[in-house]
Structures are given as C-alpha cells and as structure tokens.
Amino acid sequence: MTVVTTASRTAARVQDAVKVYGSGDTAVRALDGVSVGFPAGRFTAIMGPSGSGKSTLMHCAAGLDTLTSGAAYIGDTDLGALDDRRLTLLRRDRIGFVFQAFNLVPTLTVAENITLPLDLAGSRGDAEWIDALVDVVGLRDRLHHRPAELSGGQQQRVAVARAFAGRPDVVFADEPTGNLDSRSGEEVLGLLGRAVRQMERTVVMVTHDPVAAAHADEVVFLADGRLVDRMESPTADKVLDRLKAFEVPS
Numbered sequence: 376m377t378v379v380t381t382a383s384r385t386a387a388r389v390q391d392a393v394k395v396y397g398s399g400d401t402a403v404r405a406l407d408g409v410s411v412g413f414p415a416g417r418f419t420a421i422m423g424p425s426g427s428g429k430s431t432l433m434h435c436a437a438g439l440d441t442l443t444s445g446a447a448y449i450g451d452t453d454l455g456a457l458d459d460r461r462l463t464l465l466r467r468d469r470i471g472f473v474f475q476a477f478n479l480v481p482t483l484t485v486a487e488n489i490t491l492p493l494d495l496a497g498s499r500g501d502a503e504w505i506d507a508l509v510d511v512v513g514l515r516d517r518l519h520h521r522p523a524e525l526s527g528g529q530q531q532r533v534a535v536a537r538a539f540a541g542r543p544d545v546v547f548a549d550e551p552t553g554n555l556d557s558r559s560g561e562e563v564l565g566l567l568g569r570a571v572r573q574m575e576r577t578v579v580m581v582t583h584d585p586v587a588a589a590h591a592d593e594v595v596f597l598a599d600g601r602l603v604d605r606m607e608s609p610t611a612d613k614v615l616d617r618l619k620a621f622e623v624p625s
C-alpha cells in the first residue's frame with residue numbers, strides 16, 4: 376500500500392545557502408549558511424528585519440537568483456544542476472509567483488491573464504481546475520475586464536489565480552499585500568490560505584507584516600542572513616513579540 380505523506384514532503388528547500396553580493400570591501404553576505412525546508416501542503420511565511428535576507432532567500436529558493444555556495448531544491452531537483460533553459464522551464468512549469476506589483480498584462484483580459492503562463496507553455500491546462508480557481512478568487516463576473524478596470528485587490532486576486540493556474544509545486548509570494556489596503560490584503564491572504572488548506576497547495580510568502588504572517592501555518596525568522604527561529608501556528612501578537620527581540624536598543 377502506498378501511503379502519501381504530504382505533510383512530510385518538502386516542496387522547496389535550501390541547504391547551507393550562502394549568498395554574497397559584490398566583492399572585496401563592499402561584499403554583503405545576504406545569506407550566511409541558511410538551511411530550511413518548506414513543506415508541501417503548508418503555508419510558510421518568511422519574516423525578519425529589513426535587510427535580513429528574506430527576498431534573497433526567496434529568490435534563490437525559487438531559481439530567480441543563484442547561490443554563491445550551498446544548494447537549492449524544488450522537490451528533488453537541484454537548481455544548481457540546471458542550465459538556464461532548464462531553469463526557465465522549471466520556473467514556468469513548477470513554480471508560481473505573486474509579487475507586490477501585480478505584474479498583469481494590461482492589454483489582456485482577466486481570463487487571459489490567468490491562463491497566460493499556460494498559454495506561453497503551449498498548454499491548455501486543466502479547465503476544471505481553472506474554473507474552480509476563478510470561483511475561489513471571486514472573479515467570475517470580471518473575467519472579461521482588463522486590469523485597469525479592477526481595484527488593486529482584484530488585480531492581486533488575478534495574480535494569485537495566475538500563480539496557481541498551472542498547479543505548480545510551490546507558489547512564492549513576495550510582499551503580496553504590500554500595495555493593498557488592509558481589507559484587500561486580508562482577502563488576498565485568505566485566498567492564499569484557502570489555496571493551501573482546501574486545494575492542497577504550497578505557499579511560501581515573504582512579508583514584513585505580522586498580521587499577514589499570522590495567516591501562515593508556520594513562520595521562519597531570518598536575522599543577518601541566518602535562520603534564527605521557527606514558529607508554528609503564529610498569531611500577529613506572538614510574531615510581533617518575536618520581531619521586537621531583534622530590535623537593537625538605540
């Protein structure tokens with residue numbers, strides 16, 4: 376009998392990750408030996424003070440940037456072993472992205488934006504899945520609108536649907552609520568949470584915001600390019616308390 380242990384599978388991970396920007400006197404060690412796994416079927420938030428390496432970790436884990444040393448894996452695939460073409464294909468086929476700026480194509484409708492990654496891949500995708508996604512993000516009555524006709528929150532919901540359209544192994548979200556008011560932000564975070572819990576997806580989110588991080592199943596904390604803590608079942612208050620401990624007294 377095959378036992379599927381989704382909870383223990385790792386969708387993405389880095390091992391002994393070091394990232395140095397620049398060289399000589401101006402070198403910055405943005406990641407200083409980070410090992411962390413992001414379990415499949417879970418919503419993980421990455422937090423830490425400004426400059427602690429959150430975006431660098433996300434970019435290296437997602438194959439958008441390369442490590443100076445150490446390794447990054449999506450599932451069992453070692454990103455360092457891929458040439459540029461294979462890395463591009465892996466990002467296209469196995470990873471979804473949501474950025475602070477929604478990055479929608481203004482000339483395309485909502486429906487076309489959602490299926491754009493699939494269209495670029497020459498794939499028709501899974502029509503039932505995309506149909507279900509449209510309902511989850513609540514955009515059924517906006518499918519033929521263009522991004523400029525939508526609110527910021529609605530545009531980010533399109534970006535969320537687009538990120539999940541190809542059923543990627545993992546969706547990376549970099550400050551997805553950074554450009555939204557708190558109500559729209561809550562909606563987008565609720566969506567990410569529902570995608571994980573109801574649709575068995577995996578989300579890794581970089582955020583500054585303890586309220587946003589509280590939507591995750593677990594928070595990992597970075598400080599000075601190192602992993603310093605992990606917190607299960609976060610609340611905004613607990614996260615805020617943990618962050619305060621990083622503050623250097625002036």
Ligand SMILES: Nc1ncnc2c1ncn2[C@@H]1O[C@H](COP(=O)(O)OP(=O)(O)OP(=O)(O)O)[C@@H](O)[C@H]1O
Nearest residue numbers: 396397403405423424425426427428429430431432
């Ligand atoms: N392209 C780059 N060239 C040089 N240094 C960089 C580059 N990108 C990031 N850094 C430096 O690496 C360190 C980590 O940056 P990173 O953006 O990963 O931190 P962060 O935790 O995401 O910060 P923030 O919360 O302010 O976005 C910082 O000191 C930053 O100045």
